[in-house]
Amino acid sequence: GPLDHVAIALANSVASALQLGLLLVRLRRHTGPFGGRVILNSAARLLAASLVMGALLFFAARLVDWAHGSELARVAWLTLLCAVGALVFAGCARVFGSPELAELGQAVRRRRNRAT
Numbered sequence: 001g002p003l004d005h006v007a008i009a010l011a012n013s014v015a016s017a018l019q020l021g022l023l024l025v026r027l028r029r030h031t032g033p034f035g036g037r038v039i040l041n042s043a044a045r046l047l048a049a050s051l052v053m054g055a056l057l058f059f060a061a062r063l064v065d066w067a068h069g070s071e072l073a074r075v076a077w078l079t080l081l082c083a084v085g086a087l088v089f090a091g092c093a094r095v096f097g098s099p100e101l102a103e104l105g106q107a108v109r110r111r112r113n114r115a116t
Contacts (some may be wrong), residue, residue: 042099049092057085 003010028034064077093101 029066045096045098046093046100048096049089049098052092053085053089056088057081 001007019100024036028036064074064081066074066077090101
């Protein structure tokens with residue numbers, strides 16, 4: 001068919017998303033509200049940061065000639081793009097006010113203080 005092997009992955013993703021939705025509905029009925037709005041707001045911020053990072057990496061990767069050149073050069077470009085992508089994501093998450101980024105910083109500081 002038109003999707004070939006991608007159809008299996010797509011079907012699995014859709015089934016997993018539906019299962020997550022049903023489990024969240026059951027959890028809410030069982031335990032009451034659990035901060036769904038906070039989770040959705042955070043997910044929206046992380047999605048925005050991911051989209052910015054993905055767009056940047058999509059266009060940046062097109063500038064590299066992946067078919068030619070040494071393997072070492074391709075590995076170096078890939079490593080550089082991954083590092084730039086991580087920095088762009090972290091910067092966007094910070095700009096968008098992602099609470100997870102602040103929590104990560106606090107956890108790293110606590111661990112560093114315990115180690116000294």
